[in-house]
Amino acid sequence: MVNETSSGVLAGVSVAGRSGHWDIAYDAGRITALRPAQTGGGGFVMPLLADIHTHLDKTMTAARMPRRAQSLFDAIEMMGQDAARWTDDDLRARATQALDKAHRHGTALMRSHVDWPTADTPRGWHVLRELAQDWRGRVDLQLSSLTALDDLLRIGVDVAPALRHDGGVLGAFVYRNANQAADISTLFDLAESHDLHLDFHVDEGLDADARGIDAIIDQTAKRGMGGRVLCGHGCALSVRDPAEVETLLTRAADAGIGLTVLPGANSYLQDARTGRTPRLRGLAPLQEADAAGVPVMLGSDNVRDAFFPYGDYDLIDVLRMGVLMGHLPPDNWLDAISARPAAWMGTTLDIRVDGPASFIHFDATDLNDVISRATATRRVWRDGAVLHPFQGDL
Structure with a gap:
């Protein structure tokens, strides 16, 4: 042919x-x-392709996990135990393998979250910042911090200047935090004061009371930060009242928020019980979000680690999962792994x-x-x- x-x-x-x-x-x-x-x-x-949600610091560790994760928080615990043993050489070797796979599959742009649990700049950030220089022109790599919201409010004064200096994105994990609306407002203050974009892991569970995205939409609209705030996961939207979700997605579109849907890890972790077929897959309502005008993107998320022990940094496989799980017409969704995330990262792949x-x-x-x-x-x-x-x- x-x-x-x-x-x-x-x-x-x-x-x-x-x-x-x-x-x-x-x-x-x-x-x-x-x-x-x-x-x-x-x-x-x-x-070419753009992968806007990955975790290069965690990648290629699946063989080191003691068991199949039974939940998101079980995976977090196992990865935390493994992270205590990471070295520069280990991180560099695993992340290099991942970037090479992505490059040869056709990915030209990537954003990786990096766990940032304390005020000190983490080992993973140093290593991935060096790799970003090494891979420039092959896979252009953006970095986003990832810190639990409560911890970020405590250490943000140290994290934000470092991100500003390195051209990074400020990332937070939000899930049913106490004082959530007020704390998210404070986080937006931090982002604004350091001129940082925001990338959230939000409502990554099947609890209809998980409503962090509501406060994020409110703050984005209030501050006119459209195009600077990305929400990933949003699993709880799949179990909330449909009419309420429809209104929420319209507000998200008006505010200029982007949504990243992660079919791999979410389908693997949500509603997971040993010996029982999952009933709920945790897939955010991507068709409805798209219809409302929200820029919807798909990402590899975790690859071969506790959160998702499969994958190969092939966004065509991710699109295939999204098409099958979300009942999507393929031609209408190619932009979700190319043009849309590329534009969100400030470039074009036309x-x-x-x-x-x-x-x-x-x-x-x-x-x-x-x-x-x-x-x-x-x-x-x-x-x-x-x-x-x-x-x-x-």
């Missing part, structure tokens, strides 16, 4: 977001022309004339074919050259 001509043209391809077939001409690493093709059969081309000849080329007819056939051959193009290996063992 592949038709790569010697003249620098990828011929007869279907291109995501465009009807018909196209010839993509390239030279010196740039796309020089996009021309309607006379014939098809050249495969399917889509933009396939366009004069842009870089960087994209993913599948031996497939369209995105539905890609979703249907996990074994479809994939070639990741970066600046006019194809990465190796194409597929194989990553």
Whole structure:
């Protein structure tokens, strides 16, 4: 099916977001022309990918876990015990393996949360900051702190300046905290005073009384911080009153909040009981959020650790999970792993004339074919050259 001509043209391809077939001409690493093709059969081309929610400090530790996590907080406890044994070399080796996998699968942008439990800058932040420099131009890496809300109010005076200095994002874990509305307001004060964006792990459970996202929406709207506040997980929205959720999502859209849905870890941890099939999967209402106008994104989240012992930093697999679990039409949701998170991180991955000849080329007819056939051959193009290996063992 592949038709790569010697003249620098990828011929007869279907291109995501465009009807018909196209010839993509390239030279010196740039796309020089996009021309309607006379014939098809050249495969399917889509933009590079953006993974806006990962945990590189925890990754590749699943084999070290003593048991299957029975809940989110069980996973937190096991990871905390493992973290006490982390070294710079251990962190660097695991995170490098993850970045290499992501790169070869076609990810160009990534945001990683980094656990930050005390006032001192954590080991993981130092290591990942160095890796961000090393991987620039291959996987451009943003870093976000991750601290429980109660702890962050205590140590934020130390965390925020360090984030500002390093260009990081301020992250918090919010779940049924006492004095939640007031504390979230204080956290927004901290973010505003240091000109920081916010990225929340919020309402990551199946308790309908978990309503941290309500206070986050209130503060974002009040302060005009649209486009600077991202909410991840939102599992509790799946069990709240639908009419209430509809109103809430409209307010979120008006406030300019983004929502990241994490189908892997949420389906693994929510409603988990040994010997019993889960009834509730904890998937945030992504269709309803999208319909309300909220920018909805999908992310890898945890990969091969206590929270989710599977995955390979392949956002196509994440999209496949989202399509199956959320009953999504694939063509309408490709942007959730590419254009939307890229825009949220301040850049674009569009396939366009004069842009870089960087994209993913599948031996497939369209995105539905890609979703249907996990074994479809994939070639990741970066600046006019194809990465190796194409597929194989990553």
